[in-house]
């Protein structure tokens with residue numbers, strides 16, 4: 645199935661998008677915990693997180709929807725107030741487009757929706773972590789979208805619990 649960009653609409657996510665988001669995330673194949681759990685467990689967690697995002701103005705989730713109403717992509721962004729910045733930072737925690745819909749402008753359109761909201765909020769900057777092993781990094785997706793790679797810092801994580 646090929647999806648052309650003109651078939652796609654970007655809108656804010658709703659709670660009923662949980663099933664489409666859950667199926668999309670499972671289809672990506674990047675998350676070992678999802679491989680190990682049932683579809684129902686993934687759906688329950690995705691719906692819980694989505695609900696929390698929709699409840700608060702500190703988060704925004706946009707979805708890309710095809711002309712048959714099928715969900716083909718999403719972006720989630722979290723508006724963070726750093727005490728030392730002149731405006732909030734929008735931290736993009738997820739940007740995923742279903743494999744058949746890639747390469748036709750959907751990902752770029754989702755980022756644009758984030759940028760429009762970021763401007764309206766008076767944001768100082770947007771940030772994303774794009775692992776270097778990913779195809780999107782190798783193909784320079786964010787750079788082509790006008791993002792600049794920061795080379796003066798390291799990204800640290802501290803695992804707070806085992807994945808199960």
Ligand SMILES: CC(C)(COP(=O)(O)OP(=O)(O)OC[C@H]1O[C@@H](n2cnc3c(N)ncnc32)[C@H](O)[C@@H]1OP(=O)(O)O)[C@@H](O)C(=O)NCCC(=O)NCCS
Nearest residue numbers: 739740741746747748749750751752774779780783784785
């Ligand atoms: C990266 C991603 C969000 C881009 O969305 P998209 O709709 O495919 O991208 P667009 O059509 O708007 O832009 C085209 C650019 O996207 C990237 N891209 C296109 N298809 C891609 C694919 N299958 N995998 C990775 N990146 C791809 C390329 O940089 C491409 O530019 P190019 O054709 O000059 O190489 C999407 O491909 C995806 O979900 N990939 C897997 C998950 C991922 O990497 N997410 C980002 C992690 S932070």
